[in-house]
Amino acid sequence: MVSPFILVNLKTYKEGMGSNAHRIAAAAETVARESGAVIGIAPAFTELHPMSHHYAIPVFAQHIDAITPGAHTGHILPEAVRSAGARGTLINHSERRLTLADIGACVEAARRLHLESVVCTNNDATSAAAAALKPDYVAIEPPELIGSGVSVSKADPGIIERSVNAVRAVNPDVKVLTGAGIQSGECVRIAVDLGTCGVLLASSVVKAENPEAVLRDLVSLI
Numbered sequence: 001m002v003s004p005f006i007l008v009n010l011k012t013y014k015e016g017m018g019s020n021a022h023r024i025a026a027a028a029e030t031v032a033r034e035s036g037a038v039i040g041i042a043p044a045f046t047e048l049h050p051m052s053h054h055y056a057i058p059v060f061a062q063h064i065d066a067i068t069p070g071a072h073t074g075h076i077l078p079e080a081v082r083s084a085g086a087r088g089t090l091i092n093h094s095e096r097r098l099t100l101a102d103i104g105a106c107v108e109a110a111r112r113l114h115l116e117s118v119v120c121t122n123n124d125a126t127s128a129a130a131a132a133l134k135p136d137y138v139a140i141e142p143p144e145l146i147g148s149g150v151s152v153s154k155a156d157p158g159i160i161e162r163s164v165n166a167v168r169a170v171n172p173d174v175k176v177l178t179g180a181g182i183q184s185g186e187c188v189r190i191a192v193d194l195g196t197c198g199v200l201l202a203s204s205v206v207k208a209e210n211p212e213a214v215l216r217d218l219v220s221l222i
């Protein structure tokens, strides 16, 4: 099996800020090296540069705005994310929803700047729509399971399967991730067996007493 992509979204959890972000990134680097899995993190914007500077793991922004340099205030400039060392960016996370037009513009901006794009979706219809925009990844995350501790892999494998099929029907080059409640190697294994290339997750790693142990478990069945 090809090694899965494990992307850990640190959100704005206090357990994912400052020294905690360093602890999670160092753990990700160690477990990635040991296992051969690709483990990335999506830290707060203010942590992008420290994380990309100190660790040899892919670092993703949690969001970009579809703007170009100029007179905007309080926006996230895609060029700034790139120069802070990001490899890619989430777009349209359930906690940072965008219009379809904005999603399209963000995917375009990411492509122009050689940032990998991960468009988050909430069902198979939006997964198909996202795939039509030709991002690198579509990440299907049922919102009701996000942060619930109940794994999408076990509670709703059908939504993963339908999204994989929907994305393949539109554009087979677009890779699929899944997330919401992912917490173990078994969750990752089920997701990969259903045709995804990995998982997007947060709380089980970020809020863990021992993030390294959880990361090790996540890659244990690959």
Ligand SMILES: O=C(CO)COP(=O)(O)O
Residues within 6 Å of the ligand: 009, 093, 141, 145, 146, 147, 148, 149, 179, 180, 181, 182, 200, 201, 202, 203, 204
């Ligand atoms: O929103 C998520 C990742 O972006 C999923 O969050 P949880 O892993 O906490 O359910």
